[in-house]
Amino acid sequence: MLSRVADSIYWMSRFVERIENLARLHEVTRNLQLDMPDEATDVWQPIVNITGDHEYFAKKYGVATEDSVFEFLTFDSEYPNSILSCISSARENARSVRETISSEMWEHLNDVYFTVHRASKDPSVKENPSDFFEQVKMASHLFKGITDATMSHGEGWHFSRVGRLLERADKTSRILDVKYYILLPSVQDVGTPADSLQWSALLRSVSGFEMYRKRFHGLTPRRVIQFLVLDRDFPRAINHCVIAANESLHKISGSDATSFCNSAEQRMGQLRSELAYILVDDIVNKGLHEFLDRLQSKLNSIGDSIYETFITMRPVDDVALVR
Amino acid sequence: MNPQQQAQSAAASTERSGDPAITFAGYDTEGFYDEVFQDNGRPRSDAELLVWKINSLKGGELLRRQRAIEQSLLRMGITFNVYGDEQGTERIWPFDIIPRIVPSDEWLTIESGLKQRIQALNMFIHDIYHDQEIIKDNILPEAVLANAKAYRAECHGIDPPRKIWCHVTGTDLVRNSDGQIYVLEDNLRCPSVVSYVLQNRFLMKRSFPQIFEASNVMPVDDYHSRLLEMLQHLAPDGVSDPTVVVLTPGMYNSAYYEHSFLAQQMGVQLVEGRDLAVKDGFLYMRTTRGFERVDVIYRRIDDDFIDPQVFRSDSMLGVPGLMDVYRRGRVALANAPGTGVADDKVIYAYVPEIIRYYLDEEIILPNVETYVCYDEEQRNYVLANLDKLVVKAANESGGYGMLVGPHATDDERKKFAGLIRDNPRNYIAQPTLSLSRVPTIVGDHFEGRHVDLRPYILYGEEIYVLPGGLTRVALRKGSLVVNSSQGGGSKDTWVIAQP
Numbered sequence: 001m002l003s004r005v006a007d008s009i010y011w012m013s014r015f016v017e018r019i020e021n022l023a024r025l026h027e028v029t030r031n032l033q034l035d036m037p038d039e040a041t042d043v044w045q046p047i048v049n050i051t052g053d054h055e056y057f058a059k060k061y062g063v064a065t066e067d068s069v070f071e072f073l074t075f076d077s078e079y080p081n082s083i084l085s086c087i088s089s090a091r092e093n094a095r096s097v098r099e100t101i102s103s104e105m106w107e108h109l110n111d112v113y114f115t116v117h118r119a120s121k122d123p124s125v126k127e128n129p130s131d132f133f134e135q136v137k138m139a140s141h142l143f144k145g146i147t148d149a150t151m152s153h154g155e156g157w158h159f160s161r162v163g164r165l166l167e168r169a170d171k172t173s174r175i176l177d178v179k180y181y182i183l184l185p186s187v188q189d190v191g192t193p194a195d196s197l198q199w200s201a202l203l204r205s206v207s208g209f210e211m212y213r214k215r216f217h218g219l220t221p222r223r224v225i226q227f228l229v230l231d232r233d234f235p236r237a238i239n240h241c242v243i244a245a246n247e248s249l250h251k252i253s254g255s256d257a258t259s260f261c262n263s264a265e266q267r268m269g270q271l272r273s274e275l276a277y278i279l280v281d282d283i284v285n286k287g288l289h290e291f292l293d294r295l296q297s298k299l300n301s302i303g304d305s306i307y308e309t310f311i312t313m314r315p316v317d318d319v320a321l322v323r
Numbered sequence: 324m325n326p327q328q329q330a331q332s333a334a335a336s337t338e339r340s341g342d343p344a345i346t347f348a349g350y351d352t353e354g355f356y357d358e359v360f361q362d363n364g365r366p367r368s369d370a371e372l373l374v375w376k377i378n379s380l381k382g383g384e385l386l387r388r389q390r391a392i393e394q395s396l397l398r399m400g401i402t403f404n405v406y407g408d409e410q411g412t413e414r415i416w417p418f419d420i421i422p423r424i425v426p427s428d429e430w431l432t433i434e435s436g437l438k439q440r441i442q443a444l445n446m447f448i449h450d451i452y453h454d455q456e457i458i459k460d461n462i463l464p465e466a467v468l469a470n471a472k473a474y475r476a477e478c479h480g481i482d483p484p485r486k487i488w489c490h491v492t493g494t495d496l497v498r499n500s501d502g503q504i505y506v507l508e509d510n511l512r513c514p515s516v517v518s519y520v521l522q523n524r525f526l527m528k529r530s531f532p533q534i535f536e537a538s539n540v541m542p543v544d545d546y547h548s549r550l551l552e553m554l555q556h557l558a559p560d561g562v563s564d565p566t567v568v569v570l571t572p573g574m575y576n577s578a579y580y581e582h583s584f585l586a587q588q589m590g591v592q593l594v595e596g597r598d599l600a601v602k603d604g605f606l607y608m609r610t611t612r613g614f615e616r617v618d619v620i621y622r623r624i625d626d627d628f629i630d631p632q633v634f635r636s637d638s639m640l641g642v643p644g645l646m647d648v649y650r651r652g653r654v655a656l657a658n659a660p661g662t663g664v665a666d667d668k669v670i671y672a673y674v675p676e677i678i679r680y681y682l683d684e685e686i687i688l689p690n691v692e693t694y695v696c697y698d699e700e701q702r703n704y705v706l707a708n709l710d711k712l713v714v715k716a717a718n719e720s721g722g723y724g725m726l727v728g729p730h731a732t733d734d735e736r737k738k739f740a741g742l743i744r745d746n747p748r749n750y751i752a753q754p755t756l757s758l759s760r761v762p763t764i765v766g767d768h769f770e771g772r773h774v775d776l777r778p779y780i781l782y783g784e785e786i787y788v789l790p791g792g793l794t795r796v797a798l799r800k801g802s803l804v805v806n807s808s809q810g811g812g813s814k815d816t817w818v819i820a821q822p
Binding site for chain 1: 593
């Protein structure tokens with residue numbers, strides 16, 4: 001597969017996963033706000049902080065309110081990580097590999113693009129964004145379903161899977177971080193009914209509430225963290241994402257799953273074994289936020305290694321010729 | 324109109340009911356040759372079924388089907404970008420649902436005429452890049468060749484695989500008021516829009532399945548298989564399972580959709596110049612597993628841009644060293660560099676002689692009568708009759724660099740008279756043709772609109788003419804300009820099979 005094509009498939013898939021998680025991030029924050037005992041608690045600034053783009057936000061919007069954060073995360077065409085920008089990027093990447101992906105995948109993304117553009121000009125969307133966010137989530141699910149059902153599960157499909165799972169792992173960690181940011185000022189709320197409401201809102205935002213109940217029943221912060229970080233089976237849990245992404249990397253290179261043949265596999269393998277052997281108590285005792293921060297930079301460095309290994313344009317003399 | 328609005332208006336119109344039916348009642352050919360109706364107002368025999376079917380559709384149904392096709396084109400992303408628009412406006416190329424119908428016996432003439440023409444032009448191109456016997460034998464003046472802009476001295480002496488130069492050709496045909504079909508242009512350099520032929524047909528079959536079944540329309544669906552076979556035929560000696568790629572300038576090129584569509588349908592890689600590199604005399608593409616050899620390139624980049632070491636040094640689209648690999652016979656290029664020389668409109672005027680010279684045959688599909696301004700006598704005639712003639716620059720296409728005498732102002736004619744006197748070699752003139760027409764939906768009724776026809780010819784192991792082609796239609800009332808950049812649209816073309 002052409003390096004450029006692999007890169008575009010990887011990013012196409014990441015951007016689709018990103019719009020889904022932006023919708024989830026926004027929804028969880030709105031739900032948390034509704035459940036807040038103290039109306040004075042600011043839930044919107046933490047969201048901006050989590051994106052890491054607070055400087056851009058402050059400059060363009062000033063104070064974080066529900067409206068300004070909605071605009072920022074959803075329809076800001078100048079902000080590269082808004083839903084509008086991400087669906088455009090997903091579509092442009094798909095356009096550049098139309099010959100490799102299936103027509104159904106391309107046509108679906110094209111449809112979603114037009115839907116989001118129409119919504120950006122429709123004032124009623126802002127009044128009640130839940131339906132729109134639901135639509136975005138379903139569009140992402142459908143894209144994954146179409147991809148699985150119409151594209152051969154070969155190299156390109158594995159690149160798309162790695163892109164989606166790395167993105168999802170990163171975003172699940174950020175959604176978990178929302179709770180940390182918002183709870184911080186009111187430690188006395190821990191264990192109260194309000195606290196429990198917030199954890200269940202958080203689980204619902206990643207479609208995890210029902211699956212959590214089946215796994216653990218009672219709602220405690222430690223178990224929620226264990227579920228979202230370390231569960232092997234829940235598809236949005238970070239550990240699940242890393243296990244599956246690791247598997248796809250080995251399918252791409254053809255190397256043995258117990259060793260590595262490039263830096264992407266090496267870094268992914270390290271993270272994979274860390275998550276396999278760490279205890280939730282270790283995470284909580286050393287600080288969830290710090291743990292998530294380090295996790296995010298590890299995921300970033302895996303992304304860098306994938307680029308280095310498969311994509312980067314080396315001069316022709318450096319590399320072995322296949323035929 | 325932006326795509327969102329288009330999508331909305333299309334959706335809205337499907338819900339309208341009670342629209343009057345669009346029928347051919349009262350349709351007037353206005354004295355033009357009409358491809359669907361005879362002069363007496365009766366449908367031509369191959370069009371009877373179509374006319375009957377359309378006349379019997381319920382109110383609003385025809386427009387609904389037309390809109391459904393437009394909606395599909397948008398959804399499939401068969402769009403071109405409007406340059407200089409920051410909103411990234413995308414448009415579909417207008418499509419009209421009434422097809423052009425070509426009777427079977429007429430198609431046989433077209434097919435044999437095109438095969439004859441391509442065979443002769445290929446021999447001509449090979450000759451002028453080798454011994455130039457046609458010049459030595461005083462058939463073509465040396466000066467005509469010396470001043471042909473698309474002549475590439477760098478290609479002199481090259482033997483392309485199987486001695487084929489023009490692998491893919493999209494010849495423009497027109498029918499004049501005399502009923503005769505003429506060749507207007509040859510288009511031997513990367514002709515585009517064949518994808519529209521295939522997609523238009525796909526959508527039309529969905530809209531009118533019963534008519535297709537009953538009308539005996541020849542299929543066009545195997546174009547990409549033929550294209551792939553032709554490309555594989557060019558593989559360097561000793562390569563049994565060649566790697567074929569399509570080379571595109573990239574996704575911002577206006578024909579990008581077609582490049583990706585053809586690559587997808589053939590199941591080959593779509594590459595850009597930056598994906599390719601030359602090493603040790605061979606061509607490779609950069610893959611996730613290292614560099615892989617490439618054997619055949621269907622290139623959709625002009626000669627000027629394919630190799631900065633040989634042609635334009637500022638090109639970022641091509642591959643440095645590609646021409647050297649090509650010259651050594653280690654990669655095939657379709658079409659061959661240098662082929663464009665035969666697109667020169669002065670050389671076009673010599674095609675009847677070219678066919679006679681190489682094949683010892685008379686031309687089957689005639690040229691449009693052409694005055695070469697290079698010749699003093701013909702130039703004087705042109706200058707004296709500018710109000711009756713169409714003047715064209717020898718090396719422009721797409722409807723640019725043109726004067727349509729009868730519709731031009733005095734100033735425009737004066738300007739062209741000056742241009743012709745300054746550089747006579749660069750201009751030819753032709754009588755103004757009265758192109759035939761096909762009924763086309765205009766608002767809530769049909770009106771005749773002028774059309775041309777671009778069939779596609781593949782030259783591989785044998786010469787193959789795709790039965791059909793793109794019918795381009797000038798949507799503006801009275802206009803003769805069918806180019807997409809100037810208000811043109813397209814129609815499906817139905818070639819009727821031999822009974």
